[in-house]
Amino acid sequence: MSGPRIRLHVEQPLGTGQAVVLAPGQAHYLGSVMRQVPGDTVLLFNGADGEWRARLTHANRRGARLLCEEQTRPQGAPPDLWLLFAPLRRERTAFLVEKAVELGAARLLPFITRRTNAERLRLDRERAHAIEAAEQCGATWVPEVATPRPMAQILAEWPHGRQLFWADEARAGAGGDASTSADGCRRPDTGPEEGAAGREACGPGSGRPGPAAILIGPEGGFDAGERAALAALPFVRPFGLGPRILRAETAALAALALWQARFGDWA
Amino acid sequence: MSGPRIRLHVEQPLGTGQAVVLAPGQAHYLGSVMRQVPGDTVLLFNGADGEWRARLTHANRRGARLLCEEQTRPQGAPPDLWLLFAPLRRERTAFLVEKAVELGAARLLPFITRRTNAERLRLDRERAHAIEAAEQCGATWVPEVATPRPMAQILAEWPHGRQLFWADEARAGAGGDASTSADGCRRPDTGPEEGAAGREACGPGSGRPGPAAILIGPEGGFDAGERAALAALPFVRPFGLGPRILRAETAALAALALWQARFGDWA
Numbered sequence: 001m002s003g004p005r006i007r008l009h010v011e012q013p014l015g016t017g018q019a020v021v022l023a024p025g026q027a028h029y030l031g032s033v034m035r036q037v038p039g040d041t042v043l044l045f046n047g048a049d050g051e052w053r054a055r056l057t058h059a060n061r062r063g064a065r066l067l068c069e070e071q072t073r074p075q076g077a078p079p080d081l082w083l084l085f086a087p088l089r090r091e092r093t094a095f096l097v098e099k100a101v102e103l104g105a106a107r108l109l110p111f112i113t114r115r116t117n118a119e120r121l122r123l124d125r126e127r128a129h130a131i132e133a134a135e136q137c138g139a140t141w142v143p144e145v146a147t148p149r150p151m152a153q154i155l156a157e158w159p160h161g162r163q164l165f166w167a168d169e170a171r172a173g174a175g176g177d178a179s180t181s182a183d184g185c186r187r188p189d190t191g192p193e194e195g196a197a198g199r200e201a202c203g204p205g206s207g208r209p210g211p212a213a214i215l216i217g218p219e220g221g222f223d224a225g226e227r228a229a230l231a232a233l234p235f236v237r238p239f240g241l242g243p244r245i246l247r248a249e250t251a252a253l254a255a256l257a258l259w260q261a262r263f264g265d266w267a
Numbered sequence: 268m269s270g271p272r273i274r275l276h277v278e279q280p281l282g283t284g285q286a287v288v289l290a291p292g293q294a295h296y297l298g299s300v301m302r303q304v305p306g307d308t309v310l311l312f313n314g315a316d317g318e319w320r321a322r323l324t325h326a327n328r329r330g331a332r333l334l335c336e337e338q339t340r341p342q343g344a345p346p347d348l349w350l351l352f353a354p355l356r357r358e359r360t361a362f363l364v365e366k367a368v369e370l371g372a373a374r375l376l377p378f379i380t381r382r383t384n385a386e387r388l389r390l391d392r393e394r395a396h397a398i399e400a401a402e403q404c405g406a407t408w409v410p411e412v413a414t415p416r417p418m419a420q421i422l423a424e425w426p427h428g429r430q431l432f433w434a435d436e437a438r439a440g441a442g443g444d445a446s447t448s449a450d451g452c453r454r455p456d457t458g459p460e461e462g463a464a465g466r467e468a469c470g471p472g473s474g475r476p477g478p479a480a481i482l483i484g485p486e487g488g489f490d491a492g493e494r495a496a497l498a499a500l501p502f503v504r505p506f507g508l509g510p511r512i513l514r515a516e517t518a519a520l521a522a523l524a525l526w527q528a529r530f531g532d533w534a
Binding site: 091095098099102103104136137138139172240241242243244245246247250253254257258260261264265266 | 358
């Protein structure tokens, strides 16, 4: 409840008595924006050494220096869940990246399709968004935002044993009348094709699934050839997200939340 | 699959042979932005008469006129789920409203607490966002965005029989290590206090719950008095959304998705 509220991701090693020199941008944020002065403490993490309380020993316009005092949290790791998405309009991609980090995606893999304009994605900006989100949400890691690659290439090199849950937009569009509601357990892997597998995974005796990924199509949807190629892959499991047509980023966030609640670290 | 892609919310009655005159703003959108010309068809809905295919008969700078031809979808209604939230920063509120409509909230109730700046919320703008989202997602209704009221007043007048699921941010913050994962069914109503009820609601024999609402606290959190007051109410059911600290809008979207998947119209 008490203690320092500011969390910063740094690249340096962290450990007892370790000195950390901040880059000018972070030093400015700490001193001029957050008004921290020598003697104040902040939390640092680097994705490898856990989270550390560090005391500000020196701060001026050009930089800031801190001294690690105590580990406040061991190094953690997110559940083994990837998110595959096509770059969206700028502010929607930023939102998607931020939310995916908060919701605990381990890797973000932007992909290129025939209908995707990959030049939309500025990797440096999205990686900065991922860092900010990790700082804010309390994660001790920063999910990777991978360099965009063609969808076909990602699928051709797909790792053995990792399920790919495909949020198939063709399953939406019935309009969202409440009269279509039903009771019981809903699971992200229950498409009409694999109801049995889905039911199995929902049972109280079900263990955690292995590595997984969620796939959200581009804004214009996949074309027929891409859809057929996806549907034919043995590790692909299509599923729906209700009767309304969700924007790509909404579908991504909903699917991440459902997976975390069922299989991830929200228990 | 084929047919008109443009959907517009109108205020006028809709029915066979009914003429509809668009306001200048919508007429401009239809003619100048979307380049529709007389003879083209669009979809119209008004929240009461279902969705109609209408043909553009007349369009110029000052207005546009359409003729309803056929009902394409009966009037629907969202599941009986409200969302209570404290106004956020401008772009985050806009996002929250848009996503809540897509995810099928029936009413959006902004509330004021000691730590909430209610002047942030511009109702006209948020109502326009709700309409846009309804047009986009295929709903035949537009969820109400209510006038902000003090939290205490909303709770004092709470309708009998409606459960209020409180996304209690005090349950997050453990850091999100994957080692805390567990298997089994996760449900939005499973706080430590009511595991039994939660388990009951998840079972395959569970029917739909009655009317429900989701409550997301303000960005600064509730203060101690507000928390105690909430916890004491018999219709309030606190629940957590995993170990990471979610932003208010992230928590709202995740909770809506979980509820829809379990109790709503995502079956």
